[in-house]
Amino acid sequence: MNELFHKLGVEWKLLLAQIVNFVILLFLLKKFLYKPLINLMNSRRQKIVEGLEKAKKGEEEFQKIQELREKELIKIQKEAEVIIAKAKDVGDKKQQEILKEAEEKTKKIIEIGKGMIEIEKEKMLKEVRQDIADLVVAATGKILEEKMDKGREKEMINEVIKKLEKQRSGI
């Protein structure tokens, strides 16, 4: 066995040297090449993933805000519509009330006016009657004072009557 290895050129010193060489190379490369580069690549990968996630989150947030805004707008619009409808209702009612009141007032005023006219009429009639009575008294007094002739008397009475009649039909 030993001879075979010797013929193949295997020498334990050289073998050991090559093993040590390779292990040294392995550790050097691991420490100075693989580790820093792989760490760097992983951190870069991490950063890219984080960046993408952030972008996604931002977009989602933006979408949410947009949706919220739209909802709010719709809500506000509805509220405004409700308010306007209410205001219209109130206005209509008020209008109706005002109109009714005005009508009532007009009616009242007309009635009052009518009543006043009636009273005035009554008053006038009363006055006229008084006037007529006064006139009759005056006329009678005159007739009595003057003691005119019978013909004249008759004429005067007729005149008075005529006057009275005229006055009545005048009213």
Next chain:
Amino acid sequence: MHISLAAERIFTIFKMPITNTLLMSWIAMAVLILISVLATRKLKLVPRGIQNFVEAIIEFILDFINQITGNRKEAEKFFPLVTTIFVFILLSNWLGLVPGVGTIGFFEVAHAGSNEQVFIPLFRSANSDLNMTLALAIVSVLATQIFGIITIGFFKHLGKYISFKNPGLTFAGILEAIAEAVKVLSFSFRLFGNIFAGEVLLIVMAVLLPFIAPLPFMLLELFVGFIQALIFAMLTLVFLKIAVSEAH
């Protein structure tokens, strides 16, 4: 023409023989370390230049490993070993094809007392030395054992090889243990055989027809170098994946 199965000794320091394949593996190491220094000198979150290039390769390999392990964490755990095996073998194989490797060298007396001169190349493809491939195989198999122990626990892992629950499992455990030893041999001899054969083929072609004829074989060796690196790394990865899975 002289072809030696063993790597040639260039010189000796403190009784430590330095072979031409050892020199080549040092060069490959130096190149890889240089690249890693250049790539990570100024790390930026937004990569450019060589950092970008190396990152792209790492990302590609990581995705590839991820497809086999099925989860990223495990992929990152296996990544250093598998990738180092791959890039180191690939670079060693391709460096062995660079003009000058295997042709620059010196003559030496073959045996003491004889006049025969032997050509000793200064550089030789690292994986055409069984020491190198055996070292890689041992690291790979040992690493699978260590990963297995760390991940599923020492006794559970040992239970894959030694089990007395029933005779069938005991036998299967013994087979598994033998398979681990065979893995080392198959790993090392596959890589060594392919690359050594390639070297010999190129040398023979170069001697027979020095111009143009070796070109297609060079291309073939480029491809073989890549495939062997890929096979070694992939098998290591698969064994790692099996080692960290619970026994059933």
